[in-house]
Amino acid sequence: MSASQKRLAALRESVGEVDPLEALELQQRGARLIDVREPDEVAAGSPEGALRIVRGFLELRIEQAVADTETPLLVLCAGGARSLFAADDLERLGYTDVRSVAGGFREWKNAGLPVEVPRTLDAEQRERYGRHLSVPEVGEEGQLRLLDSKVLLIGAGGLGSPTALYLAAAGVGTLGIVDDDVVDRSNLQRQILHTDARVGRSKVASARETLLALNPSLDVRGHETRLDRHNVEEVFGGYDVIVDGTDNFPTRYLINDACVKLQKPNVHGSIFRFEGQVTVFWPSREADPGPCYRCLYPEPPPAELAPSCADAGVLGVLPGVIGVMQAVETIKLLLGIGEPLVGKLLQYDALQAEFYSLRVERDPGCAYCGSEHFPGYVDYAQSCAAPVAVP
Amino acid sequence: MSKTTIRIPTPLRNLTAGAGFVEVDAGTVGEALTLLERRHEGILQRVLDEHGRLRGFVNVFVGERNIQALGGLDAGLEEGAVISIVPAVAGGTR
Numbered sequence A: 001m002s003a004s005q006k007r008l009a010a011l012r013e014s015v016g017e018v019d020p021l022e023a024l025e026l027q028q029r030g031a032r033l034i035d036v037r038e039p040d041e042v043a044a045g046s047p048e049g050a051l052r053i054v055r056g057f058l059e060l061r062i063e064q065a066v067a068d069t070e071t072p073l074l075v076l077c078a079g080g081a082r083s084l085f086a087a088d089d090l091e092r093l094g095y096t097d098v099r100s101v102a103g104g105f106r107e108w109k110n111a112g113l114p115v116e117v118p119r120t121l122d123a124e125q126r127e128r129y130g131r132h133l134s135v136p137e138v139g140e141e142g143q144l145r146l147l148d149s150k151v152l153l154i155g156a157g158g159l160g161s162p163t164a165l166y167l168a169a170a171g172v173g174t175l176g177i178v179d180d181d182v183v184d185r186s187n188l189q190r191q192i193l194h195t196d197a198r199v200g201r202s203k204v205a206s207a208r209e210t211l212l213a214l215n216p217s218l219d220v221r222g223h224e225t226r227l228d229r230h231n232v233e234e235v236f237g238g239y240d241v242i243v244d245g246t247d248n249f250p251t252r253y254l255i256n257d258a259c260v261k262l263q264k265p266n267v268h269g270s271i272f273r274f275e276g277q278v279t280v281f282w283p284s285r286e287a288d289p290g291p292c293y294r295c296l297y298p299e300p301p302p303a304e305l306a307p308s309c310a311d312a313g314v315l316g317v318l319p320g321v322i323g324v325m326q327a328v329e330t331i332k333l334l335l336g337i338g339e340p341l342v343g344k345l346l347q348y349d350a351l352q353a354e355f356y357s358l359r360v361e362r363d364p365g366c367a368y369c370g371s372e373h374f375p376g377y378v379d380y381a382q383s384c385a386a387p388v389a390v391p
Numbered sequence B: 001m002s003k004t005t006i007r008i009p010t011p012l013r014n015l016t017a018g019a020g021f022v023e024v025d026a027g028t029v030g031e032a033l034t035l036l037e038r039r040h041e042g043i044l045q046r047v048l049d050e051h052g053r054l055r056g057f058v059n060v061f062v063g064e065r066n067i068q069a070l071g072g073l074d075a076g077l078e079e080g081a082v083i084s085i086v087p088a089v090a091g092g093t094r
């Protein structure tokens, strides 16, 4: 008998085994079945509802997956050997009820028990998103979720450029971009999606080219249109999160009102010279709903009191800071991790090198998010012939 | 009377000769804003309407709380309080 055979025989005694049918019954009664095989083995099929944690990362990831050490665990590999070693390690970690599935996946399949082919990342995706896979809060499941997500960016400009680039790099599978403008040389001081060679071309087409060069497998959908009350719901329809990087009050109110009505989170960013602000408006959030834009500012300023067009201008880097924070908040929303920037307006003062946050309360009397009845869209006049910030 | 700092947002700094902060000694937010107007004429009408009420596109905070939740312009100030005037800003720059 070889050393490993001796050790396995001992483990069979100390750890204990169950046959696949017993394992299925225990699983149905609340035990967690853990498939510890390698990704290429799992890709061909794995017991239905199993947790899949590759043997090499088992000790590091099990606590995140199963916090309660009293939960009964059933460990499965291909033939029932690796799972004995793995079960032994789990007992050493403090799990009190661990058993190995005798005969492993081979016997599970032979017994005709339920199998599923789990969605997994392919080799290229595994390489591309490797640094996400090492973060427990993202992992393979989170990365698959990002790939399935649909985010709509309003504006392929100063804010939309960094947001779009990072969301594309992160593997947000579907990115919609709304813009009806063409690239102007004066945009290039901050709008890093575009290039000098593309001056005069459609911003949506330019954005698409840049984003697909970065991550060719994405679905980048251009909406070369100006949002209005007639098309806003159709455009927003299929998206999970709306990112507001627009430059004028009428569109901001339109975005807000549509997001309230369609119950979509609105990741809001705005900038002026050396100052920026970012927040998430999300009144339809189930746990702890937040305010909408109108809870904070019920009406846009009249033309004569809006910051004058002559004052316009922005430090080119500033939308980078704010747009990247919008991308971070978007990814948090998509993954459902952390504390979203809901009910909190984060202000950035570049000259003072200061961030400070202000609490934004929900207004129970808000005509939009505080009412069952949707009051309808409002066509506001542009408060400035040109937008408030540099177009 | 409490020493209070008023944070002036960029869009209103043309009315404070570029100053980002104005220091006043005041007991309430209303008093602080009146003193600000005395120092920099014309700024108050950007924050309050002709009836002396807060405009719908401007919010005023003491610390991180909106004064709406603290009793409006009557909200009291503690020594070292920071008042932030935060108007709606549209800019995203297309």
Ligand SMILES: [Zn+2]
Residues within 6 Å of the ligand: A283, A291, A292, A293, A294, A295, A296, A363, A366, A367, A368, A369, A370
């Ligand atoms: Zn509201």
